[in-house]
Every structure is written in C-alpha cells, then in structure tokens.
Amino acid sequence: MELTAAPPLPAPSTQASHVYDRLREDLLSGRLAPSRKLQMRFLTETYQTGQTPLREALNRLTADGLVEVREQRGFYVKDVSRAELAELTKTRCWVEALALRESMAASTPQWEEQLVLAQHRLSRVPRSLSATAFEDNPEWEKLHRVYHRALIGQCGSQSLIAFCGQLADQLYRYRRLSISKAFPSRHVGDEHAAITEAVLSGDSDLAVKLLAAHYQRTADVILQDEAIFPELRGEAHRA
Amino acid sequence: MELTAAPPLPAPSTQASHVYDRLREDLLSGRLAPSRKLQMRFLTETYQTGQTPLREALNRLTADGLVEVREQRGFYVKDVSRAELAELTKTRCWVEALALRESMAASTPQWEEQLVLAQHRLSRVPRSLSATAFEDNPEWEKLHRVYHRALIGQCGSQSLIAFCGQLADQLYRYRRLSISKAFPSRHVGDEHAAITEAVLSGDSDLAVKLLAAHYQRTADVILQDEAIFPELRGEAHRA
C-alpha cells in the first residue's frame, strides 16, 4: 500500500484548458471589458497560443455565458446591462431557493457538518486584503463560493448544481465589474451566519428568505453603480 | 417598401453550425449510440468536413449535455443510465414547476392565447405516423416542444428557459432511445388538455401537479424498458 493516494485527476494539462482558465479569469475580473470584440490575432498574441485551443476555450466560455459568438463575425465578451443583472439575480434566487429546500429535505449529519465547516472557514478570512480601501481577497472569494456550493450541494441534482454555478459565475463578474466601495458597510458574515443557523434549525422558509435577501442586496448595490452601466440618466444618448 | 420583410437571421451558413445540427439529430435519434467513442477520423469521413468545424460542434454539444469530453482522450457520446434518467426527470419537474408558477403569476391574455393555440395545433397532429406500429412523427415532436416551451415562456427568465430546454433535449434522447411501444396506451393529448385547463383556470398547484405527473409517467415507461439499459436484473455481469 502507498501512503499517498494516486491522483485521480492527473492534471488536465492541455493548452485549451490552460487558456480557458486564463481567459475566464480575465473575463471575470473585467480585464476583458464587456462587449469587447475578441479578435483571433489579439488573442493569439496575448495568450501566446494557436487558434485551435483558443476556439475550444471560447466555445466553452460561450456555454458558461461569459462570451457571445456571432456567426461568421467572431467572438465578443458578453455585454452587461441592468436588465440582465436583475434577471440573473431573480433566477438565482428562484433556483437556489429550490435547491436549498431540496437539500434541507435530504439533510444528513455529514452535510450539516460540511456546511458548518465551510461557514467557519469563511468567517476566519478577511473580506478585503486592505483595511482602508477595498481590495478583493481571492481566498475569501474561493471560500465564499465553497460555502454557497455547500448550501445547495445536498439537493441531489448535478445538473441543477451546475446551473447554479453558471449563474454564480455570471453574477460574480458583475460584482467584480462594479466598484462598489459600499460593500464594507454590509455585514455579509452575519448574513451567512444567519442563513446557516436557519438551515440547522430546519426552518426552510426562513433560510430561503435570508438567502434571497442576501443575493438581492448585492444586486441592489451593483444596480446603483453608475460606473458600470451606460448611465443614460439624463435622457437620450447622442450619436 | 418591400412586401417581404428582410430576414433578421440570414441563415447561419457556417459549416460548424451545419455539422452541429446533423450531429445533434444523430445523437438524439440514437444513431450515434450512448458511450460510443467519437473519433475524428470517423467523424470527418461521415460528415465530410474538417476538424475545426467538428471540434466546434462537439464543444457546443458538450455544453448541451449530449457529448462528453475527456481531456486528451477524445469525445464520447454521453452515456445513459437509470440513475441519470431519474435525476434529469426529477430536476425537470422541479424547475419547470418553478417556471410554470412564475409564468402564471405573470400571465397575460397574449400568453394564454399562445398556449391555447399551441395546444390546439398539437392536438391536430397524430402522435405516430403509422396507425399499427409506433413511428415517430417529427411534426408532432416539434409542436410538442413548442407547447411545453410556451408553458414556461412567460416566466421572465431567458436563462431558466434555456436550462429547461437543455433538460428537455437530454430527456428527449432517452425517449427516442427507448423502444416504448407502450406510448399508444397513454392519452398524452388528454394530459396536455388537462394542463392547459388548469393553467387557464389559474390553479397553479394543480397545473404543476399535472405537469410533474406528465413527465414522471414518461420516465417510468422508459425506466422499465430493459432494452436501453444494461439489464443487470439477474445479479452480476460476467466478464
């Protein structure tokens, strides 16, 4: 017997996957701006790779809803809009409410422990790297995702979980795109704690209500961020 | 002014899209059997096209859940199993119940008319082309899809509708794969009529219940079809 278990995933290590990861990060972070055209020449030079792996990556990202493809006229970074943000948030509230209810209905001690653990770990990491200005903490983001994944992880449907993941990705991009210095005023840690408590107490109505409010509050902050949306506050836009 | 409006979609006409359609049809019909390996050489010869459009099509089909890709060892037709059929059906019931409730909550006269029309058209087309043996009628399948799409079309979420579409596709493949001579015994037309009636009367609980039963009944028939699943009824399978 060996002490170290054999790696079940011996590292993908195909260029397509590598470029996919890099592109994805640049899309989510906003380094590739919404509605920007993704020309092959630019991409091959920037990411130092051929067209085949790039096409592969772009197609996957299209499925993720981060890239848009128009027949015979190339790939584009998916555009953003207030309408889409509202619709994505609405959908996420609906679908995760469903998934959370089903998870709670199929609850097990292991699942509850997993949830408690995920919330604890999240609570021990600072939301921002800097105390003065808001600076995204990748570790927090990672644990945040794990926590929300755990909430719905017991629902018993891989496809539903995957769909929630897609919605989470798309909404994550909106968060990163938004300047939103307003976040520090919120006590997201408390919100997570309240959700966990509701789940553990078996009060699914309350848990769902808190979760939806959690998402809605985030969306409301971003919706008010004039910087990321074409701020047509006045009236019409001149040509 | 012209009498005929300019076509908004001037026909995709890229080889990738063309192969995508053909492959999709062959996957859904079962001509490409579950878990079969999709080798490039076979594909290029069969579909008379190059690797680039094929890769593009295969990647899109992977996103649709009809094809599976394993890093560096090629593409495979998605395998089928009783477990997956059950999970997909369960998920579809959940998600379409949600979408139907939201559609009804946002109901308009136009939507109700659209639904009535879709059901009427569906009722006027025979389920089977042949009266003696069961023979799939493409026109019925098309109208059936339109009807179910109409049911959830008012929910106000493009992403949710798209997700329902994916589940519908995957489950459609199970239906085609199953021999299921048992269908004629069911009166699916009556089931659709009952659903429509419940929707029009505003009874969302009943509508959702009928819709779920509709899907569950279909799944139950296929689950009993020993032909499409590795029938390990006895015990183990010898090597």
Added chain:
DNA sequence: CGCAATATAAATTTATAGATTTTTTGGAAT
C-alpha cells in the same frame, strides 16, 4: 515457466501554419 514491469510502436488527440470565404471598410460614381 509464468507474471510483472519496462520499453517500443501504433493510433489518436491536440496544435500550428497556411488557404479560402465572408464580412467590413473606404472611396468613387450616380
């Protein structure tokens, strides 16, 4: 003599480079 491990060969996936269409752009003519 049989089994296991290793090295070699074949097949297949992945990537690169170049050719072919298609769309877009800019300018000239109506």
Added chain:
DNA sequence: ATTCCAAAAAATCTATAAATTTATATTGCG
C-alpha cells in the same frame, strides 16, 4: 446623401506537424 464597387481585414476551414495516450512486444525476476 445614397448606392455601388473594390480593397482590406477577419473569420472559417484544410492540411500538416507535434505531443500524448493506448496497445504490443520484449526483457527481467520470482
């Protein structure tokens, strides 16, 4: 100002090359 045409840019596709995986055969050891 609008339409038409030609040149340029860009996307799509084919063909070829490189890298990786799977299969086969050979060698070493129990």
